[in-house]
Amino acid sequence: MSFRIPFHRTDGLNVMSGRYLKSKWSRSLERELRVTNERLLRRNATVVPVNESLDEERGLMAPFVAVVSAHVLGGVLDGQLADGKSPASSTLLATRAQLIVSPMSRRILAESWLSMITKAGLPSSPRRSLEVPVVRTRILGAETQIRALAIALLAPMVTPRGVAMARSLLSDGSGPVYYGESASDLRSRLQEVITRLNPLTP
Numbered sequence: 772m773s774f775r776i777p778f779h780r781t782d783g784l785n786v787m788s789g790r791y792l793k794s795k796w797s798r799s800l801e802r803e804l805r806v807t808n809e810r811l812l813r814r815n816a817t818v819v820p821v822n823e824s825l826d827e828e829r830g831l832m833a834p835f836v837a838v839v840s841a842h843v844l845g846g847v848l849d850g851q852l853a854d855g856k857s858p859a860s861s862t863l864l865a866t867r868a869q870l871i872v873s874p875m876s877r878r879i880l881a882e883s884w885l886s887m888i889t890k891a892g893l894p895s896s897p898r899r900s901l902e903v904p905v906v907r908t909r910i911l912g913a914e915t916q917i918r919a920l921a922i923a924l925l926a927p928m929v930t931p932r933g934v935a936m937a938r939s940l941l942s943d944g945s946g947p948v949y950y951g952e953s954a955s956d957l958r959s960r961l962q963e964v965i966t967r968l969n970p971l972t973p
Contacts, residue, residue, distance in 0.1 A: 881922075923969075
């Protein structure tokens, strides 16, 4: 049975639909927005629209709920984008795609990948450490591809699928970064991600 590292939680979250999230959170969110609006009005500031809901019949969610949900369901949504699902297929995927392709998000991701090289070059951490160890030989063997990936992530234009693939590969506890018995070739996987990051890739 495969496992995932603690910060990539997917258990049970993928069964939560947009309609369920809306019914669970929309009332409290609208109340919070109304309170915020009242405070802003007292300061003569810009009002945050309360009724930002999209087409109710299609089961779409209010933008603020979509952003929160895109964070909560990040691992699941990244996996769907990495598998080639179109961001246009749902509000959640579209929101998640916008979040992960932002310059700041991509810079953090690139730095996270580069930190793998540093970790692989350091002595092994004590067993009491909560940090999941990397497969040092694979990371060091793929240093060229990792540096190329970091550069590709910082390009002016990238695809959501490529960024999602880079995120999923980095957080997959059963993948070649962390699992020594994984049959997946890290260098090949990284090269595939680099290729998918390019918007001109067919």
